[in-house]
Amino acid sequence: MAFVVAIDGPVAAGKGTLARALAARFGFAYLDTGSLYRAVGSKLLRQGGDPSDADFAAKIAQSLETSDLSAPDLRAEAVGLAASKVASIPAVRAALLEYQRRFASQPPQNAPGAVLDGRDIGTVICPDAPVKLFVTASDEVRAERRFKELQAKGEAVLLADVLADLRRRDAQDASRATAPLKPAEDAHLLDTSGLDIEAAVAAAAKLVSAKLSP
Numbered sequence: 555m556a557f558v559v560a561i562d563g564p565v566a567a568g569k570g571t572l573a574r575a576l577a578a579r580f581g582f583a584y585l586d587t588g589s590l591y592r593a594v595g596s597k598l599l600r601q602g603g604d605p606s607d608a609d610f611a612a613k614i615a616q617s618l619e620t621s622d623l624s625a626p627d628l629r630a631e632a633v634g635l636a637a638s639k640v641a642s643i644p645a646v647r648a649a650l651l652e653y654q655r656r657f658a659s660q661p662p663q664n665a666p667g668a669v670l671d672g673r674d675i676g677t678v679i680c681p682d683a684p685v686k687l688f689v690t691a692s693d694e695v696r697a698e699r700r701f702k703e704l705q706a707k708g709e710a711v712l713l714a715d716v717l718a719d720l721r722r723r724d725a726q727d728a729s730r731a732t733a734p735l736k737p738a739e740d741a742h743l744l745d746t747s748g749l750d751i752e753a754a755v756a757a758a759a760k761l762v763s764a765k766l767s768p
């Protein structure tokens with residue numbers, strides 16, 4: 555059985571950076587589960603669909619292909635909001651569940667472990683993961699990070715709009731009935747507001763090492 559590190563948390567808390575660094579350090583495979591929901595959102599918007607149309611969104615999720623994961627607009631703000639909407643549809647979540655569980659139990663290239671990040675990894679996808687992290691940071695710190703990312707990509711955005719979008723998306727993700735964003739009871743909370751990436755990775759790596767060789 556592969557060793558699983560489950561990382562959850564709100565928008566731009568630093569999950570992806572942390573997950574990638576942990577995967578590289580321990581030779582584990584990495585899955586950004588948000589990209590699956592983004593791929594559904596992106597494909598649906600491209601086909602002129604409405605993200606709250608449950609039947610249409612479910613059909614897209616059921617027929618998702620690997621190539622959809624490299625859609626050029628995958629990281630755009632509009633796609634993030636659409637992803638958050640389709641993620642509240644139970645049939646969409648059901649269609650993406652098996653792929654995530656298989657990745658965790660049989661990571662690609664026979665990697666000895668897997669790091670998955672998202673919103674429901676520790677609560678629903680991998681409830682038995684030996685290491686669960688719930689990564690947070692203040693709204694302002696997260697908005698600032700996301701704003702810089704978008705600016706670096708040349709997107710013309712206002713910090714106030716980024717903050718408002720982030721709050722809207724978090725509220726949507728945390729209030730949905732199916733697999734809402736919340737820490738698993740046995741998750742370690744990691745607040746990255748005042749931590750640089752090296753310090754966050756060091757803290758998380760210590761937890762992983764302790765479970766790998768107690």
Ligand code: DC
Pocket residue numbers: 565566587588589591592634637638641642671672673674675723727
């Ligand atoms: O991590 P991200 O911001 O790229 O995710 C985009 C959206 O997908 C997010 O707002 C909620 C949804 N999501 C989810 O519901 N469950 C996951 N495991 C990952 C993402």
